[in-house]
Amino acid sequence: MAELHFFTGTMDSGKSTLALQTNHNHAARGRVGRIFTAHDRAGEATLSSRLGLTHQATEVPADFDFWRYVVDTLTQGGRIDYLICDEAQFYTRDQIDQLAKVVDELQIDVFTFGILTDFRGSLFVGSARLVELADRMQTLQVEALCWCGKKATHNARTEDGVMVTEGEVIVVGDVEGDHVPPSDEVNVAYEVLCRQHHRRRLTAARAKAVSLAPEPLPFG
Ligand SMILES: Nc1ncnc2c1ncn2[C@@H]1O[C@H](COP(=O)(O)OP(=O)(O)O)[C@@H](O)[C@H]1O
């Protein structure tokens, strides 16, 4: 029986790596798949892992119809055994419904990968629908960690180093690294945090600044 799988975890938990590994293992056994992604950091129509692997993919804009794509391919004599769908948090509700229909009506396995919640801690549209429809939902085993050492559960967004909770939902970016933008641009980055530190807006940099601040003198 074909199934709709949803693999989830915070940013930097290995989802894209697993997507590429899943494709590799199925392709190695002669199965024929198609790879999709949306707004990957590496650019359009690319599925990229931080471990260095990349693969050409089909970009999924909001008006892309998975059902039509698969039916058209099969009608033209093509073969599809499975779909790999990365950055699935960005897919629309309709697109997730189409993926479920592909599984049920065409017996094609669908493997989706994505983060659950946005920088505010709210479910992404695509992920919410996957939670509702997936046959299997699995959280990645390699846990990303908050600066305090606890399991990270939230994806914080920073602008010039300051955590923000308002703005556009979709802003492509990476967990903090060496990237330094031109001085006239806002430096948007992400940092994974535990719930408590996300709630308190306590990023690693702010925690460090607070711990280095001199103690106030006691009043006599
Ligand atoms: N230099 C490195 N050495 C070893 N592992 C790394 C390195 N950089 C990133 N990783 C690992 O790569 C994984 C992130 O890969 P990726 O598939 O891009 O994550 P996601 O798609 O979930 O954002 C994490 O498990 C992280 O530990």
Ligand SMILES: Cc1cn([C@H]2C[C@H](O)[C@@H](COP(=O)(O)O)O2)c(=O)[nH]c1=O
């Ligand atoms: C939290 C959050 C993230 N994004 C973007 C940032 C990255 O480009 C992707 C996540 O990619 P990853 O492979 O899981 O690291 O999503 C966003 O647009 N909005 C957000 O709120």
